[in-house]
Amino acid sequence: MVRPADNTTDRRLSALEHACRGVVGDRLRSVSVDGPDHSGTLYRRSDLDPGADGPVHEAMVEGASCQSPVLADGGRTVCTFENGYVTRIRVGDTDVVATTDGIKMDRDTELSAAVRGVLRE
Template sequence: MSSEADYVSEDLANELVSACRTTVGDRLRSVTYFDTVGEEQLYLRDDLEPGANIVGFADNERLGFRSKTIYDGSELGEYQFTIRVFEHGYLTRVIGDYHGTFVTTDRLPTDRFEDLASAVESVLEDHEST
């Protein structure tokens, strides 16, 4: 986590967690905000143990800023989000111009990831200038 107490505004943190909880309900495991220099875990489900390597995850997910640029102009269209599949759940990464969020969940139907990414993207876009 970031060492700064107010790394993420309370409004942004609350909106991201609320959007994720509304979209995936009790299948939400965690929500982490990151930008090019820092990260902060905004939510961790009560039945999970703290101590995940959030900095390591965030460092890996920051590569998405570069990937988004690389994919610009692709015949596949605009880059939207990334899903990573793990034995016990999924990680969905959504990035904006300078900040992003990765959300971990239990198993979900495929279309729910699109809903989740759309909800997170909407919140990030609303906070692009902050």
């Protein structure tokens, strides 16, 4: 369910999308957010069909565990999925889920820092 956003939320969501795209670049497939102010897809790469990564986003938000996490630490989980990698970053009561074609762990650390920076502003 997509909740409406106000101007402050719109600015934060835009900043979140730009931060994710800036860190990951062309390998970014999609970004979704699930929190008290907004729930839904923020970004989907133009070559993907609508809902292409939807099931993996939903599973991560619902707390499904990966069969073999690549990384799991305080509030961040990185897993493989059939099309690449999925990262869930939890900040307070908000989950941000990003899918990528591939990601280096240093980029994932930067992605986590960028998401946390936007959500804590």
